[in-house]
Every structure is written in C-alpha cells, then in structure tokens.
Amino acid sequence: MSALRLSYFNLKSSLRPCFTFCTVFPKDFEMVKENIIQFWMANGLVTSRGNLQMEHVGNEVWNELNQRSFFQEVKSDFVGNITFKMHDLVHDLAHSIIGEECVASKVSSLADLSIRVHHISCLDSKEKFDCNMIPFKKIESLRTFLEFNEPFKNSYVLPSVTPLRALRISFCHLSALKNLMHLRYLELYMSDIRTLPASVCRLQKLQTLKLEGCDILSSFPKQLTQLHDLRHLVIIACRRLTSTPFRIGELTCLKTLTTFIVGSKTGFGLVELHNLQLGGKLHIKGLQKVSNEEDAKQANLIGKKDLNRLYLSWGDYPNSQVGGLDAERVLEALEPHSGLKSFGVQCYMGTQFPPWMRNTSILNGLVHIILYDCKNCRQLPPFGKLPYLTNLYVSGMRDIKYIDDDFYEPATEKAFTSLKKLVLWDLPNLEKVLEVEGGSEVRYNKCCQTCVAVPSIC
Template sequence: MIKDKLIGLWMANGFIPSGGALDLHDAGCEIFSELTWRSFFQEIKEDTDGTVTCKMHDLIHDLATSIMRQECCVIEPNEGSQIPKTARHLFVNNSSLSTSVKQKYLKVLDLESNFCNIAFKISKHLRYLRLDGFNVKTLPESTSSLHSLQTLSLRYCGNLQMLPKGTKNLKNLRYLDIRDCHALTSMPVALGQLSFLCKLSMFIVGKEEGCGIDELKELALEGELSIKGLHNVKSSMEAKNANLIKKHKLRSLSLSWRINRNENSPHQNDEEILSALQPHSNLKKLCIIDYQGLTLPYWMMDLLLPNLVEISLGNCERPSATTSREIALP
C-alpha cells in the first residue's frame, strides 16, 4: 500500500480529526507513524522520490474488511452495479458503471482503468476521486464544483489535454496527481490559490497571467515535483519566486525546458534561471532536461545538496565547463 493514498482515504472518510494545529495531511502522517510503531503496518520502504510503501497483515486486512462491509463497495468485472445506500467508498474494477453516482454518503470514488463508463453527475460531497488510466482528453468543468474534493488522481491519463478551468475553486484540494499525463500542455490559472495543496506531481509554466512559475511560491509542496516549460520563465527573479529553496519536504525535482525554441524563447538566460531554482538541501533526486546553458549552477557543485543520491541530465547539449561526472555527490 502507498502511504499517501492511505492518508488520502483517511481524510476522505473523516478518520483524521480536524481543528488541531496540524493540517489534515500532516496529522495523517503522524497517525501513520503511530500505527507503524504499533506494527499495524509492516515492511516500510521509502523511494528516493519520497514515496512510502507498506504492507498490512492478512488478519488485520480481513478484520477491516469485515467491519467496513456496509460502507465499502467493490464492483469487480462482470458483476452487477448494485451499490448499497450506505456506501462511503466505491471501487470499480474494469466494469461498466453507466448510471450517475449520487450516493448520499459517498466520499470515495475509485475507478480502475478506462473500461469504466461513468456519468459525471457525482455527489458534491465527494472527497476522493481517482480516474487513473482513463482515456479522456478533458474532464467535465463540473468537476471544479466538487468543493469538498481533497484528492484528484489522474495518473496515466495519457490523452488528457487540459484540466478544468475552475480547478482553483477546489479549495480543499490537497493531492493532485497528474504523473504520466504526457498530452497535458498547460495548467489552469491561479493554482497558487489552492493553499492546502501539498502534492502536485507536475507544473507546466505558462505565459498567461496566473500560469507563471510564481504560482508555486506559497505552496508547501512535498514528495515529487516536475516543472516543465521553463523556457517561459522571463527572468531569474521570476524563477526565484517559485521559492523552491523553502520547500524542505521535496524529495524529487525535475526541471525541463524545450529544446527547439524560437527567437521569442531563447536560451541565453538558462543559466540565470537554473541558478535561481536552487532547491532545499533535503532533496534526494534531481533531473535536468533540455537545459542549454554553458555551465551548471554553484548549488550543484558546492555540496549544497548533501542528501542528493541520484542526478540525471537529459538533452543538455551545451554545458561544457562541467560534466555530470564532475558534480560533487556526497
């Protein structure tokens, strides 16, 4: 099991007490640690990007399944779509669910694979929505009216071209997973207004107002972050406004430009931009793609990233003063 997914489900089901000094996500992390200490979770592993996985003993799983039988509903392939009225958590595995899902108590909607066919008249009380692998180009704009939504997972939606324009209205959103959404070319405006957002796997820098890299400034992001479209950043000051050096919970960072640029997006300022994007010293993994500066920044060479264990350079054809072999890794 993945730690972040567990915490997302706990939040959605109201298992994490609110109103304390800690944010729901941070409180969930403390609960996870407590349950691990009590051996509720076992075989804890953490990847370089900060992803934590664990296992649960079969007996504990069976007990949880028994207790939650009336609140958790799983629809397997070739099974009917009868959903209990008391269902809070609905998981659909490669089945067709053709009717709209407006269950009164439904908090979690977890759809597996693009074989599902579901109308998007979803309960406004939904807090967790996973559509990983769906073959869609856009999401209905009505998705942005799910004001209670905390987790939106769209991983492997390879044909997804845009997110709802009103995504900024999802004020309770904490996790936005758009990994492997390769067709996505822009971000909705004003993502920086999502003050609770702590997981944002990818951000594409745009030229329009409200789509710049400064939208990241106030977001306390953690785990993995990929920033694309850095050729649209106009100055080092604009890059510095991303405030990466203050994001102490980031573990993996990918920075990418566009290699084929026109006269309006030259590569003369690549060195200044990369220098201003210095991450926090806690970073473990760094990837730089299509960078066309001649030298690499000081923060990559002066042991300012003591926890770095993995680094990669892709299509960086112009750097000459320093090669990847000369970068000082601890």
C-alpha cells in the same frame, strides 16, 4: 486470534476505524501509505488537530499501527515513499470486526452486496466492468468505491451515490460527478477524457484529485480554483496536457502539485507557485517560456522546504524560444532548498550549470540525479563528492569528457562513495569515468566507434 483481538482493543478508539478500513483491500495487497492516509482523510477518520494538519495526524496514526505490528513487509524507497501489507491473521481480525462494511471483490461477486457495505474495492478482474452491475441503489451509505481493473473502453454512466467520499475509476461518463457533493478523493486512471469536466469544480469538499495515464487529457476547466479545500493535485503520465490549472496559486491549501506547466499568459506563470507550500514531488515543465531570472525567482523554490523531488524541463530544442544564456540565468534563479533527495534537469540549453549545483552543501542530501539532453553543457558538477548519491543517470550530452573532473586527495578523499548505479548513454566524447566505490550495476553506451572502458563498480 484472541491475543490479536486484545491488541486491537488496546488501541485508542480513534485508531480502530483506520485499522479496520484497510480490509477494503484483499489479503497480500501492497498498500501505499500516502494513499491510505488520503482515504482516511476522505472518510473523516483523521482530521486536523490543533496546529497539526490532517496529513501529519494520519502519519502519526499509521506509525502507531505499524509500531504495534499491525502492518508487515514495510518498504521505503529512496525518498521515503512507503508501501506495506497486512498479515493474513491481522486481516482476518480486522474483517471480523468491521464485518460487511468493507468488501474487496471481483466484478462477478458485486451483485450480492449487503445494504450495510460502506467501502468497496473492485480488483484484478478480467471481466468487463460496468457500474450498472452493482446494486448501488440498495446500498444505504456507500463511502468508498475503488476500481483497480484493467480498463475496458466501454463508457458507462457513473451512478449518483450521494454519500460517496472516495472514488477511483477509469472509463465512464462523468456527468454524475456534480451530484457527489461529499466527494473528497477523486482518482481517474486511464480515462479517455480530453478535458476535465467542469462538474469537478462543483465538488467543494474535494481534497485530493489524481489523474493517471489519461493520455488525451489536454486541459483543465478555469473554475478549478473554486476547489478551495484541494490539498493534493497529482498528475501522472498525462502526456498531452498543455497547461496546469489557471491561477493555481489561489489554491492556498495545496500541499502536493506533481506537475506544473509554465504558460505564456497571465495566470500560468511561475509566480503562481510563489506562495504554495508544496511538498513531495514537483516537475516544472516548459521552462523555455521563462525569459528572465526575475520570473524564475517568483517560483520561490528555495522556500519550499517540504519538496524532496524536483525536476526541471525546458522542452525540445526545436520548440525552444530562449537561448542558452537565458536558460543559465533561469536555472540559477531556480535554486532549491538543501533538503532534496532526487533532482533532474532535461533539455537545458546552457553551456554550464549554475554555482548552486556545484555547491555540495546544497546538494548534499541527494541520492538520485538525472541529467537528460543537456546538449550544450561542457562540464558536470562534482557529483562524486555527494556522500549519499546512489543513482546517477547522464544521457545525451555531447561535450562531456569527464563524469567528475574535480581533484580528490588520494589519501583522504574518494569519489562516489555510495554509488550503486551509474547509467551513461549517448556521451560521444566521454574520455574518462572516475573509479567508484560501493556500486553494483553499470550501464554504458557511448554510441560511437571508439568506446572508453568504464571502471567496474565493486
């Protein structure tokens, strides 16, 4: 432990609180790098430095802590999302330094909190959770409260803890949000709200807003554009949501917008995306409401160099308002930059894909492709020529006969050199699949009486 303590004191003073903050999670907890950086930001542990934005400063801090072996079991997925853990001895060191300021506990242990606690996580408890069980009033300066319990559908009143900087919570009455004027991180998961309360719009310092599994959430308040400091709007599995915030293009600090739903009215069109410098994942839904390529070009996807995942959805056929030819022009105008890692298209109504999807220099870096219910398409792009493609999913395309019908010089060229998983589903007219190299798993279902054998991937 003495050697570890020496390593800690060799850290820059600016890195030390970032390291000890990680004890807000218990031992063996798998942390997400992106989330940790956002918690650091919310608590003022990392800030912008010169021209370097606070996310990049946080990334530098995390990288240095990792290089000094304070983290372990670091894992990265195909687009670079990173998870990690702390060794038990390292966790003990951090806890011995920060003392009572960080608490990771079950519900039953939260009644005896120290008045000096700053950061709390409530984890993996089958007990019914109620904020009233926690003596918030005696805590002098609570900065972080993170609930990770299985939600119980018993609404309780969220306490007015004015100094709170980061909050993750599920079922509760959100009327007290208007009092959390210092809140910078708000995550609502599996909440039963139908609309995001207008009180959220009064959180002028909010940097990160996450909504996950809010099944009946359908709309946002118009005043959300008052959140001028908002940098990350993450929407996950909110299936009844019918629109994204009105005039979201006015949120000029926005760096992450995972879902954008195209609307027919002014303030909900693709032009709202034009000047936003977005990164990470973007899923554009409702493209059947875009009737011409000029509107599609306004999204300026080619200029969003930090995007690594892009998904485009036209919606179900019965609700579509435009024809296949219009869809082809729209998709052609939605050409992205060449740095994508994952790309998907759903319910596209055109009969062919645009030229940029056949341009291997644009799609060269892709590792993950999903094509779903593009029922009218007759031919796939030459995905076999993508050198890094590891996962290919093709489903619901009735006219496809070949997965890749491009010519390959037998002596010098091979298709799908990096493919590991090929999933083909509901392709009734499929006749041939190219032999592929380097894979390990194939799933195949033609949904017809005569099945074509799929070459083994070995």
